[in-house]
Amino acid sequence: MYEWITCDIDSDEMCSEVYKLLANNYVEDDENMFRFNYSKEFLRWALRPPGYFKSWHIGVRVKSSKKLVAFITGVPARVRVRDDIVTMAEVNFLCVHKKLRSKRLAPVMIKEITRRVHLENIWQAAYTAGIVIPTPITSCQYWHRSLNPKKLIEVGFSRLGPRMTMSRTIKLYKLPESTATPGFRTMGLRDVPAVTRLLSNYLSQFVVAPYFNEHDVEHWLLPTEGVVDSYVVESPETHEITDFCSFYTLPSSILGNQNYSTLKAAYSYYIVSTRTPLLQLMNDALIVAKQKDFDVFNALDLMHNESFLKELKFGPGDGNLHYYLYNYRIRHTLKPSELGLVLL
Numbered sequence: 439m440y441e442w443i444t445c446d447i448d449s450d451e452m453c454s455e456v457y458k459l460l461a462n463n464y465v466e467d468d469e470n471m472f473r474f475n476y477s478k479e480f481l482r483w484a485l486r487p488p489g490y491f492k493s494w495h496i497g498v499r500v501k502s503s504k505k506l507v508a509f510i511t512g513v514p515a516r517v518r519v520r521d522d523i524v525t526m527a528e529v530n531f532l533c534v535h536k537k538l539r540s541k542r543l544a545p546v547m548i549k550e551i552t553r554r555v556h557l558e559n560i561w562q563a564a565y566t567a568g569i570v571i572p573t574p575i576t577s578c579q580y581w582h583r584s585l586n587p588k589k590l591i592e593v594g595f596s597r598l599g600p601r602m603t604m605s606r607t608i609k610l611y612k613l614p615e616s617t618a619t620p621g622f623r624t625m626g627l628r629d630v631p632a633v634t635r636l637l638s639n640y641l642s643q644f645v646v647a648p649y650f651n652e653h654d655v656e657h658w659l660l661p662t663e664g665v666v667d668s669y670v671v672e673s674p675e676t677h678e679i680t681d682f683c684s685f686y687t688l689p690s691s692i693l694g695n696q697n698y699s700t701l702k703a704a705y706s707y708y709i710v711s712t713r714t715p716l717l718q719l720m721n722d723a724l725i726v727a728k729q730k731d732f733d734v735f736n737a738l739d740l741m742h743n744e745s746f747l748k749e750l751k752f753g754p755g756d757g758n759l760h761y762y763l764y765n766y767r768i769r770h771t772l773k774p775s776e777l778g779l780v781l782l
């Protein structure tokens with residue numbers, strides 16, 4: 439009836455099949471108004487980090503028709519938990535076709551990825567979910583900063599506040615035309631060593647965080663058009679790299695709107711401020727995201743994000759993101775501010 443496949447995401451045909459399965463069947467909000475629409479370029483980026491295993495990109499086809507009906511992935515990562523550096527699988531993109539839900543296929547997908555991870559002598563995993571299952575290491579809340587409030591309201595992503603008109607709302611969310619920080623510029627290949635140092639040093643304060651080397655930073659943080667955007671602040675005097683910010687592109691399909699089909703969302707990724715005030719750095723991130731035509735800038739309340747969310751006019755969303763570790767016991771639940779890991 440069904441058959442396992444290993445997905446060759448280098449192949450355009452395979453990547454398109456995966457793209458379509460996810461675009462039609464992956465995560466929606468609680469009212470089924472929006473659905474994640476990961477791009478093909480994004481999927482290739484997310485699934486081929488340094489040292490990735492092709493065998494961890496797993497699909498299920500219907501034998502007779504060859505239709506792809508389920509998918510799950512893992513990628514290897516070094517994750518530090520307190521002073522313990524553990525090679526883990528980051529498991530993501532678990533998706534079962536809508537027509538095959540409640541046939542208990544998800545546990546089968548999870549068993550198979552677990553088996554293939556164990557074959558590589560890796561015994562821990564990290565993953566996130568929008569729902570609570572046993573047992574989260576922490577639970578984060580999504581926050582949203584309107585960049586194009588008129589569209590967000592028209593598509594039902596946000597609502598006009600009490601005693602607010604459309605023009606007052608547009609004025610409230612207006613941003614400067616250009617960034618404020620001298621030396622704020624796009625990250626380049628030459629910045630990889632400095633960004634790795636800056637980020638390693640910053641992430642060392644969190645209980646759980648990735649343990650990135652230069653190869654990881656080049657893959658995960660060097661700008662990739664339409665996938666990930668990263669900026670550094672280079673001191674105009676010393677030419678040192680003092681600050682860093684990044685976001686990734688994850689549009690959502692707007693389900694059943696006459697005028698719009700996609701919501702362009704930027705998601706806050708890794709941020710480090712040592713010289714530039716965090717508020718100013720993030721305001722510059724909002725400005726460049728607006729210039730790039732994003733409709734909304736999303737962030738979780740992890741790392742030091744709480745310190746800028748309210749001031750920069752982010753509002754709490756209706757979604758949560760729960761973080762989990764497999765086969766790793768951390769005695770106490772963490773506060774979101776103790777978490778330094780962003781999964782895609």
Ligand code: JJ1
Pocket residue numbers: 465466467468469470471530531566567568580581582583584594595596597752753754755756757758759782
């Ligand atoms: O995007 C989300 N919610 C939006 C839309 C809500 C539409 C109705 N349910 C939201 N909008 C309010 C924005 C407003 C802007 C002005 C200021 C005040 C706020 O709240 C939510 C996150 O909040 N997204 C989801 O629910 C999608 C699923 C999230 C779980 C992801 C699971 C990941 C899977 C494993 O990797």
